Amino acid sequence: MNRQGVSSRQQTFSMWQQTSLITSTLIGVGILTLPRTTSAVLYEAGWMSPVIGSVVALLSIWMIARLSQRFPGMTFVEYSAIVWGSPKYLRMGKWLSLPWILAYLSCMYLATGIVSRVFGEVVVTSVLLDTPLEVIIITMFVLVFILSLHDLDVVARINELLLPLILLPVLIIALASFQKAEWSNLLPLYRASLPSLFKGAFEAIYAFSGYEIMLIFFAYAHENESKVRAGVYGIAITMVIYTLIVVAGIAGFGYEELQRVAWPTLELVKTTKVPGLILERLESAFLAVWVTAVFTTVANAYYAFIYGLRQLFNRGIGFQRIISAIMFVPLYFITLWPQNVVDIFRFNFYFGVFSLVINLGIPFLYLTLLFIRDLGRKQKERNADG
Amino acid sequence: MSQFWKAWQKRKKTLQEKALHHHADRSMERVADKELSLEVDENIIMIEQELGRCDDLVVRRFRDKRGTDCAIVFLDGMVDRNVISEYIISYLSNPQIPDILPASNELESTDGLRQVIRNILSGSAVLMRDGDNKAYLNNTRGWDRRGVDEPQTESVVRGPRDGFCETLCVNSALVRFRLKDPHLRVRHMVIGRRTQTDVYVMYIEGLAYPPMVREVLARLEKINVDSILESGYIEQLIQDRRWSPFPQLQNTERPDKVVANLLEGKVAILVDGTPAALIAPAVFTQFYQSPEDYYERFYIATLLRFIRAISITIALLLPSLYIAFSSFHPEMIPSRLVIAMAAGRSTVPFPSLVEALIMEVAIEILREASVRLPGPIGPTIGIVGALVVGEAAVTAGLVSPVMVIIVALTTIGSFASPSYSAAISIRMLRFLVMLLAGMFGLYGIMLFLIVLLIHLSSLKSFGVPYMSPFSPLNLKGMKDVFIRAPHHLLRTRPTMFHIQDEIRMREEENREQAGR
Amino acid sequence: MAKGWVRLAVLCVCVFLLTGCWDRRELEERTSVLAIAVDMVEGHEGLYRLTVQIPIPLKIAGSSGQGGGNADAVKIMSVTGRTILDANNNLQIRLNQKLFLGHTRVLAVSEEVARKGIRDIMDTFRREPQIRRLLWPIVVKGEAATLLRFKPQLGQIPVVFLMDLIENGAKMGTIPDQTLGDYFSQTSNKAMQPFLNYVEASTTEVRWRGVAVFSDHKMVGTLNAVQSWSFLQLRNEERGGDVIIPLPGTNNGYVTFRPHFVKTRLDLKRRKNKGPHAAMFSCELEGDIVEVTAVMKMPPEEFIRQMQRLIKKEMDKRAKKLFHQLQKEYNSDVLKLGLALRAHHYRDYWQKHDWKKDFKNFPIDVDYTIKIRRLGMEMQ
Structure with missing residues (x-):
């Protein structure tokens, strides 16, 4: 390991920092469309899908945490070699694990692109109408780049600082919109079929994706035991926020109206009057504050990607800085690939499937592999004993 | 790629090493390290040679009671002449007194020329005798100094009125006077090749985190500069991030603040010749905390902290919010107000960004001018400038009335911060936000805030994250951040400075208090 | 970090100098429309007449030293067009500054238009991001433009007078606070029908007359107070x-x-x-x-x-x-x-x-x- 690698080893994340890393990564662009996507299949019971979706996310983060607990202090990129090879056959492990690592990294990379595109799209369609989309995306990249110049502990700290800024506006909007809510809109409790329940849950699972950054970041946890707890807390907070906003959307608009608006949460902000506030029309303010939510999502994913690359090539922070600047160039073109909003949502859907496969598949595969090898070792030991 | 990388790293390393091994000649080291001779005259000639033409060098020759030729050498104005005439010359000449050494409270002897020169320059009177190759260094320092005065920049309503002055020993006495702890450690250092400035590093052993103290001392030792005229030199030379706009050491003129900080396990640096003491490490909370918070009851202190936090936010963001709202998001301003604002702006020939920049620059000029102006005129000019110019500008249709209110609020807001050096960085950053707000509206402001937060959370002051206790979150420390919890709840010292002894108040005593 | 700051500064300067500010539009560079009225054009099937109310800031008393008094504080402009946006564009070519709908508080629709159906009108308002969801659509008996033209002696700007009237009524519980957003959700909802406030306006007065009942975007009748x-x-x-x-x-x-x-x-x-x-x-x-x-x-x-x-x-x-x-x-x-x-x-x-x-x-x-x-x- 190089010098920087060793020094960053000592920086550790507290449990709260891990929790905020997860929560602030999860809450991103998804929240703007969540009431629409969930109620599209489940109608009045749209709020169920974040609840069910969180179960899948919990399962996945549990596996990731268990995996990380077996290799304390090691990131996904580092322990992959050991899982696929063994301490003896590290080189073989490296080559065998390469496709998985690459899949994971490209998942992170694409996530960065899609999230920044959706973000740019929202800003351009609702607040800064004449500003070119490119400028919004570039400014977001600049922010992310500035963060990627720093060390890991800064990432944890900035997430910790921004988390209240992400949670509070959503909470306020959700609670304030309850004033004018039509509670009958939430009933009947359940009328969709079972398959559509899963379909609806899938929509939410996409909104929950992003915790896979913890494959990298769990390595620097303060205590090995806190990982699972941090994961559960992070997902739980997100679930509460998501459920609240979906409930607020359905109760405020009714599911039929939700299907018609492109950014339901934003419309919710538009209809909401926070009593006693001097300012009107809070959607610009909401979007401005929401920049932090997107920033943490994009930045964490990109940082995980860059950090993974850095470890893959076994380099230091200087490499990280240069490569992060370089990798923005292709990302910029990827981001501008989809032609219009409809295209973006379609890409988003495909990407959701991809990331779900990665999130569930990789940890599961790794754990099974480890399990089989454990069995094998025990067998061998037994043989040696006998 | 990688080769380039390695070469670059190598170059960086060699440069660093070069800087490390480069020993600058210290001007004191140029003084010949000769031994004194037995002859007084010869010694005087040596001294005069080293000091060159020094017309304020006084050489007083006299003969003591035994008839030995003696000479006293000192610099005019830096010594207490009474002490010299009474306790050295009269004392030694008086045949009734058997002593042959002066009755000085601090007397050292040396035979090295360099030592002699150094002491003359720092205000000692050097006594030399024929037939003795030793020089006697009397501490007769006594120049006219400013007395202990109320600090000008950090005045409080309730609290001690004494502030540091320019004399190091008085300053350290002011601290000692409040802190009679035998564990208070004072380390003396001389920094500045030419100025030879005395510096005291104070900390409480058993409270301050030893590696942190070592780090402070090491950084001070590494300073190799010709002059230290103010503690600001030291502050800027030892701070962690040299390019940051934020002060990474706290400075204060208040001894009570220094003591309070020492008790939290921090290190204080007192510099001769300046009333501003440095406190390390510093964190972000210094922007809105004042020692007064602990003197008043906690409700009031909490309220004041909130008000200061709000005023800092106003000072940083209000003009840019105005720009964002008026030229990007007018839909956010209430309809009734927007018509009035549009009317006010209809004659203004500039965009609101330019309008705000003009007014903010104008007010900064006014502020700078009123600092320089002689005492009684300053405030008058300030009022004339602010009121008359503002009013005239509005009437002339150059700025809108709302802008005047905004500028006034911003300026007042920046004065509410108890720390001048913290507030000044806010004042500066304000212009950057205004530019960004002029580009992207609220989005620009948010971009700025995120970059600011990234920077703040990457800052560390002597190993302590600048944003603690917000991040890393320290719930125990939060008691004394936005709110100032009542004293009986502040039983432990804040842990973010790696405090060694956490207990501030024993629980038993506290229970007694509660029972009463 | 030093490099970071320098880079940031360079970027800021570049962006600032090279491109300028796309969305910057000062208050006085926007023509705020406070209210919109939609009428039919007599004799022309399929043509709408759009009337807007624009405040004249300088004429409004108290806003600045000069002006004030009894002069008309608002300008009323009428244009026709095949769709709302068509009319809007026709209006724009008659104005020196860009129309700004962010402060539109009232959308007056004449009863005739309402009875014909307002789905196509509402589509414009659904898509336009500047439009508030909290604006009040109102059905006006007779010509909708009269609601914009009336002169309340108690206030300078008719729309502000109307806003107060509705706000006060909503606070007292006598006038429903039926906003555009409510109308949207009610029309989307398959299980209910929307309604709107129904007023009558003359040159000096405006009067709340009850609510207009809709069925599938079409006004079907009124309920009296x-x-x-x-x-x-x-x-x-x-x-x-x-x-x-x-x-x-x-x-x-x-x-x-x-x-x-x-x-x-x-x-x-x-x-x-x-x-x-x-x-x-x-x-x-x-x-x-x-x-x-x-x-x-x-x-x-x-x-x-x-x-x-x-x-x-x-x-x-x-x-x-x-x-x-x-x-x-x-x-x-x-x-x-x-x-x-x-x-x-x-x-x-x-x-x-x-x-x-x-x-x-x-x-x-x-x-x-x-x-x-x-x-x-x-x-x-």
Whole structure:
């Protein structure tokens, strides 16, 4: 390991920092469309899908945490070699694990692109109408780049600082919109079929994706035991926020109206009057504050990607800085690939499937592999004993 | 790629090493390290040679009671002449007194020329005798100094009125006077090749985190500069991030603040010749905390902290919010107000960004001018400038009335911060936000805030994250951040400075208090 | 980090110098439209006439030293176009600055337009991000532009006057706070129908006349003020206006009841658990007697009992009339009955019935409970 690698080893994340890393990564662009996507299949019971979706996310983060607990202090990129090879056959492990690592990294990379595109799209369609989309995306990249110049502990700290800024506006909007809510809109409790329940849950699972950054970041946890707890807390907070906003959307608009608006949460902000506030029309303010939510999502994913690359090539922070600047160039073109909003949502859907496969598949595969090898070792030991 | 990388790293390393091994000649080291001779005259000639033409060098020759030729050498104005005439010359000449050494409270002897020169320059009177190759260094320092005065920049309503002055020993006495702890450690250092400035590093052993103290001392030792005229030199030379706009050491003129900080396990640096003491490490909370918070009851202190936090936010963001709202998001301003604002702006020939920049620059000029102006005129000019110019500008249709209110609020807001050096960085950053707000509206402001937060959370002051206790979150420390919890709840010292002894108040005593 | 700051600074300067600010548009560079009125053009089928109200900042008293006085504080402009945006563009070419709809507070639609259907109008407003969801669409009797042209002596800007009128009415519970957003969700919702405020305007006055009932984007009729209040009590639990009832047995004697609190419960019960579904509104009005214009010689207990009976009878009568109008004449479920049915009886009713057809004959009943709390400052 190089010098920087060793020094960053000592920086550790507290449990709260891990929790905020997860929560602030999860809450991103998804929240703007969540009431629409969930109620599209489940109608009045749209709020169920974040609840069910969180179960899948919990399962996945549990596996990731268990995996990380077996290799304390090691990131996904580092322990992959050991899982696929063994301490003896590290080189073989490296080559065998390469496709998985690459899949994971490209998942992170694409996530960065899609999230920044959706973000740019929202800003351009609702607040800064004449500003070119490119400028919004570039400014977001600049922010992310500035963060990627720093060390890991800064990432944890900035997430910790921004988390209240992400949670509070959503909470306020959700609670304030309850004033004018039509509670009958939430009933009947359940009328969709079972398959559509899963379909609806899938929509939410996409909104929950992003915790896979913890494959990298769990390595620097303060205590090995806190990982699972941090994961559960992070997902739980997100679930509460998501459920609240979906409930607020359905109760405020009714599911039929939700299907018609492109950014339901934003419309919710538009209809909401926070009593006693001097300012009107809070959607610009909401979007401005929401920049932090997107920033943490994009930045964490990109940082995980860059950090993974850095470890893959076994380099230091200087490499990280240069490569992060370089990798923005292709990302910029990827981001501008989809032609219009409809295209973006379609890409988003495909990407959701991809990331779900990665999130569930990789940890599961790794754990099974480890399990089989454990069995094998025990067998061998037994043989040696006998 | 990688080769380039390695070469670059190598170059960086060699440069660093070069800087490390480069020993600058210290001007004191140029003084010949000769031994004194037995002859007084010869010694005087040596001294005069080293000091060159020094017309304020006084050489007083006299003969003591035994008839030995003696000479006293000192610099005019830096010594207490009474002490010299009474306790050295009269004392030694008086045949009734058997002593042959002066009755000085601090007397050292040396035979090295360099030592002699150094002491003359720092205000000692050097006594030399024929037939003795030793020089006697009397501490007769006594120049006219400013007395202990109320600090000008950090005045409080309730609290001690004494502030540091320019004399190091008085300053350290002011601290000692409040802190009679035998564990208070004072380390003396001389920094500045030419100025030879005395510096005291104070900390409480058993409270301050030893590696942190070592780090402070090491950084001070590494300073190799010709002059230290103010503690600001030291502050800027030892701070962690040299390019940051934020002060990474706290400075204060208040001894009570220094003591309070020492008790939290921090290190204080007192510099001769300046009333501003440095406190390390510093964190972000210094922007809105004042020692007064602990003197008043906690409700009031909490309220004041909130008000200061709000005023800092106003000072940083209000003009840019105005720009964002008026030229990007007018839909956010209430309809009734927007018509009035549009009317006010209809004659203004500039965009609101330019309008705000003009007014903010104008007010900064006014502020700078009123600092320089002689005492009684300053405030008058300030009022004339602010009121008359503002009013005239509005009437002339150059700025809108709302802008005047905004500028006034911003300026007042920046004065509410108890720390001048913290507030000044806010004042500066304000212009950057205004530019960004002029580009992207609220989005620009948010971009700025995120970059600011990234920077703040990457800052560390002597190993302590600048944003603690917000991040890393320290719930125990939060008691004394936005709110100032009542004293009986502040039983432990804040842990973010790696405090060694956490207990501030024993629980038993506290229970007694509660029972009463 | 040093490099970071330098880079940031360089970037800022570059962006600033090279491109400028795309969305920057100063307050005075926007022509704020406070209200929009949509009328039909007589003799031209398919043409809309769009009238806008634009405040003239300098003419508004108190905004700055000069100006003020009695001059017209607003400018009214009218244009025609095939669609709303077409008219809007026609208007734009007559203006020096860009039209800004972010402060539009009132959308006045003439009754003629409303009866023809406003789906195509509303589509424009749905897509335009500047439009507030909290603006008030209002149906105007006669020509919608009169609502913009009227001159309130009590205020300078007609729309601000109108805003206050509605806001105050909403606060007192006499005028529904029916916003564009509400209209959107109500039209989208398959289980209910929207309604809008209905006003009448002349050159000097504006008057709230009740609500306009819609069915699928088409106005089908109006409810007068008294019925609207009953409607508000049953639908929104808002108190509505004072109830003035002639006292029986007196000559020109009236009693005025002012409801303060309203509690409405809707029961959708099936008789004996099978039979057809029926709706039952139980409405509890709690209020004061504020006026009695005849001398009543009876003990207060008796008086209160009698008044409660009287008011209940009157309220029941009003509600019945309301139901009759909504069901038989307009066939529009603005009462949100369908929503309640869908919510609570999804499987046993909603799936089996076509609400649009069945609403007409759905049994609705009402039961008022009147609670008189005080008699004003009098004891009788």
